[in-house]
Amino acid sequence: MIIERIKVENFATYKQANLDFNDLGPTVSVFGSTGAGKTTFFVDAITLALYGRAYGQAEKKYAKQVIPSWASKSKVEIDFRVPGDSKYRVIRVLQRDGSSSAVLYKLSDDGRTLMPVATGVSAVEREIEKLVGLDFKTFMNTVVVRQGRVAELISRDLTPSERRKLFLKAFDIDFTKHRDKARELYLKTKSELDTVKKEIEKIGSEIDVERELKLKVVELEAQIKDFAAKLRKLTGEKEELSKKLTEIQSKLSEVERRIASLEQLHKTLSEHKGELEQVVKQLEKFKSLLERKDEVERKFEILSRQVGALEEMAELERNVEVVKESILRLKQLMSKRDSLLKELEASQQELEKVKEEVSKLQIEAKKYDELSEKITLIEIEISKLNGYSKFIKESINALKENFGDEVSCPVCNTKLSRDRANEAIIHLTKELSNIESAVKSLESDKRVIALEIEKLKDVKEKLRLKEIALSRLSAKIEQLESQIKDFEAFAKKLSEDEAKLDELTVKFSQLSSQYMLMFGAYVKIGEVKERLKTIKMEHEQISRELMSIKEAAGRIGELKSRRIKLVQLISQLEAELKEYPSLCELKEKLTTMQSSIQEKLGEVEQLISEVIGSKARVEEQLKQIVEFLKEIKAKKERLKELQARSEELEKKANAYLYLYQYVFHEKGLPLTLLKRYLKRVEEWADYYISRFLPGKSIKIEA
Template sequence: MNIEKIIVDNFASYKGKCELRFNTLGKTISIAGNTGSGKTTLVIDALTFALFGKAYGSDLEKSRGWVVRGPAGKAYVELVFSIDEVKYLVRRSVIASQGRSESEATLYRVIYDGDGEKITAVARGSREVDQKIRELIHMDYKTFMNTVIVRQGDVSGIVEAKPSDVRRIFEEAFGLDFSTALEKAKAEKNLREKRLEEIRGEITQLKRRISEREEVVKQLNSLIFEVNNLNRKREELKTEINKLEDEERTVQRELDETKSKLLTIEEKIEKLNEIDREIKTLEENVLSYIKEVEEEDEYRRRYNDRRSKLSILYEAMPQIIEIQNAETILMEKRKLQNDIKKELVKIEYEKLINELDLFKQNIEREDEIISKKHKLKLRIDEIKGRINVLNEQIRELDSIRNILDVAIEKGEITSCPICGADLTIEKAIKLSDHYSNEINTKIEEKLKLEKHLSVLEEDLDKVEYELDKVKQYKALINPTTEKIRRWTELNEKLNEVSLEIHDLEEKINEEGRALSLRLGKTYTYREAQDTIKAIEREIDEIQVKLDKISEEKVRLSEIRSTIKKLSEERSRLVAETSSYNIIKENFNKLKSKLMEIDKLLDNNREKLNSLSKEIGLIEGRIEENKRKLNEISRLEEELNKLNKEKESLEREIRVYEIIVNDIFSTQGLPLRLLRSRIREVNSYLQNYARKLLRDIRVLIDLSEDKINFKVIRRVDGIDDEKDLSTYSGGEKTLIGFCIRLALAKALARRIGSKVRFLIIDEGLGPLSKDLRSSILEALVELTNEYDKIIVISHMEDIRDSAVFDSRVNIYKDENGNSKIQIPE
């Protein structure tokens, strides 16, 4: 196996895509750079990530996620490697986010055809790719780390470890750690021993149960004998039952036949009874019909009678109607007569005549009253004139007396109001008294006149009243004359109506008499109608009755013929049912016989039942015993199986004892295998020591469970073996380096694959500068064993050593991202 090219992208300290082509570099390559610049990351971590999905020297699966830059993102690696001239390309990436990671992987085969390189996938997905790579390179991660890579820690660790730990380191390197296998073998052994113990217990129990077999067989035989006996008895009983059942069937059949005969006869008897009942009813019907038919004549007579009465009534009907009409008219006339009489009374003829006279007399006095009125009016006017003159005179006299009275009152001398002469108080007083008397006389006269005037005015009122009366009478004269005329007219009408009433009464009396002679009584129109209706109804009823009677007559003859037929059938049935008693007796006999048989049968069946039950019980027991026997056979088989299992367990336990005690014990197989491997390592170690250590020889010594390193120095031509601790630090590192190289070589040979490259990561740690350069020179000699020897170091002298064909510088840029630089 060899590496050709590695590409990283966003991988640990590398940001973006970085590529390193080993195939363009020489055989010896120096990878140089400061501490933490990214050397190991590129050459070892990217390599193990691509091949095994692991990094940072950790065997843990989760280590693949550690290479992601920062808390989240995708890291990618591509590796081209070759095995026996066949090229492969593996691509792996891991995406981490929120503490979880997901990985992808694909392995391709790289084929060169005329046009260039082509790839075809040979495995996909982490699991498949892991498996395929392991098959190709014949190494797991651990072996790869021990075979291809030499790290400083490995080198110093191996020489400084305790001898017992060194053995463990070698065992692990060669995959000879059998401790888990030993534990497993012990566990298996224990498991088997435990099972063996169980089986022994089970076998003892089985044997005990199998020993019951003889007893079970004995019981089974006796039960079979018993059941055979019972079965025979049961067969006998069954035969008897069969016989009885045959007999039962025969009797039952006879009984059924008899029963059906009886039923037929009973039906006929029933029929007979029915006929008797029917005849009886019919005869009763006949009697009632006869009675009704006998009434026929009476109905016919009544029918004719009613008919003739009806025809008389029909004939008289116009006359009845005429009388009825005349009576109606009579009633109307009488009402009219009454009304006229009432009106005549109301008119008060005598009073009217008197009034008319009064009116005429008054009207004749009209002129006389008018001239009386005229005279009265003249007289009144004259008196009124005289009263006015008196009033004037009184007023004048009164005003003179007032003037005088005022002067008298004041005591002044005044002049006479008439002649103008001076007057004294005494004269004035006399004069005033004179005027007062004068005034009184005038007033008396005026009062007399006024009295007369009122009498005259009263008379005038009377005359006026009389004139009004005359006017009224004039107005009343015409209506009164009219009323009198009406009275005369009504009086004439009354005479007329009275005559008519008389005529009508005569006529009604006459015709009524004639009709009552014909009909035996007088009928009003209503009565006549009602009577006609009643007679018609009666005629209808009689008609119905007569119809019914004629129907009954027909029915009667029918019934008579039915009775005759029924009587005939009856005599036939009487003859047919005469054997009833004999058959009935036979039926009863058969019935009691059947009952006897049934009883016997029940008895026998019961016996059979209990016998069957007994047999069932015994058969159950037989079955149980058979089951027991089967179970015993099964147990015997089981015993056989258990015995076989026991034997094989005992054999296996013996084997495991050998494995535990002889093979996997520290003294066993591992020791032998390790011895052979160490022999191999020793032979390579001699070779490397000769080249790198010159006068020092190293031998790996395996004794019991420890590995010691025997270091022999040739001092003055004589071998001197001293403890490792007596050697210098640099010498110890060199010894460790040789051992590590020898181990790597032995491993590479073991796994059968030719590992064509070696990576030494700071493997030359504490060596002096001289020693480092001499080792580097010695390494060149390894170039015939490896196609590529890659030395990683931060030391300048190593970097600059002339032994390297190619140099690669790794550095971190100003942003802290790892970068690759290959100097010209």
């Protein structure tokens, strides 16, 4: 990369500067005192334009320090050429808030912009690194030597070792991390190698038992054959016992079914005997009821007449209660009549008072309207006079402002002499004074009327409230008069109800006397309801008893027929139940045989279970050994893999150890690279020095 032009604006100590290297020779030397801005212009401007960094710092936050105190931003442009003679221009602008923008253009040979190659900070930096082949760190270590570093390099006080360290740092030749990485990888590989060797040793000890396990497999297979033979024998015994058990269970089931059938017959026999006992009891009961038939019918007739008489009296009793309640309610209402009359009288007096107040307020309201109208007329007149006053003032001013011999009249526009004009001014001034006096008089009248209106301002609201009160009182009086009128109808109804009560009482006394003659008991008003309830309960009980007697008369024949049939059924069932004891004895015998065979069958099944369990355990053991043999086979394969891995890790460990001990040692690759770099530096230094001091050369001892 060759820098062709540097341009800065508001950059550190530079307000504006532009340097085109094409106007200079092939070798450029810059002289200036310390702090003059040489490094700022020739190093920091280039690193800021290319990489967005300044003052040799890798962090971009330090870059904004290039913005001087008088500016809000800095701008830098660099034109450079890369191999292949392609020419580029990078422009970067850095703001005080730390934000920045960057654009990279490709240029034609005459310096004109052809097209943008990249836009944006990240895109421009990626493209710069691609074109130049250097990132910021490499650029600073290979292209730039900052102020003060040259003196260090040429100092005679430096030992070769110290100078070597300076050059290593300058060329960024540092393989410490690579050496540490090689050591880390060596230790990691060595650890893995030790693990692999331990696993190889473990697998070797595990596969030694293979022959012993194969012999065990043969032994277990023989045991499984013996268990299979025992299982076949026991299964045959089990099948024979199961067959016998099935036959006995079949016979036992048949006997149990027959016994269950007989037990059902025994239950039916018990039910028939119970039913026969009930039929006999009902026949005796019905015979007893038939003997009481005439007595019950007589009692039923008497109670029926009592119920009829009491129901008639109960109706009268209910009517008496209704009339009494009506009389009581009417008397309570009549007691309110006097209080309503007093309330009506008080409301009428209050109504007259409110009417008088309304009449007075109406007069005041009328006066208020008249005063309001009068003050409006005064305001109109004042407005007219003020307008006329303004016109007169303007006319006087117009006459005064004209200084000629003739003056135009502002009212009629006729020509007036100066004397006539002065007379007109005097006349208009007097008229203006009269108008102002009239306005003052009207203003005084207005204030007087306004005071009167202020006194009457609440009169309309008072009138509205009083009219509402008047309306409510009128409605209340109408309501009270209506209620008092209703009391006349209440008084008439009360008289009628009292007469009706006397009539009902007399009629009830007559019916009570008749009841006394017929049934020997006197009933008062208030006792009828309870007496009727008691008699009705007796009547219903006798009615049910009479129904039972009638039902018994119809069912006696039916019950006799049922008794004969039940006797016959009981005889038949007792004959069938005679074989029940012999069947129970046979059931007990079969049950004993069944238990004996079940016990033997259980023993055989226990043996079968034990043989199956033993066989299963041996098979499981055999299965585990077979699986283990498969694992041993897999472990053999694993052993081969581990051995191969061990050889590979051994080689890697040796390689990493060699890198650590020799290649990345400070006297290894770093020293070799440094020698080559210094040789190249000596060649370039000799080339430049020969241009100033022919025949001289530089030798760097490091």
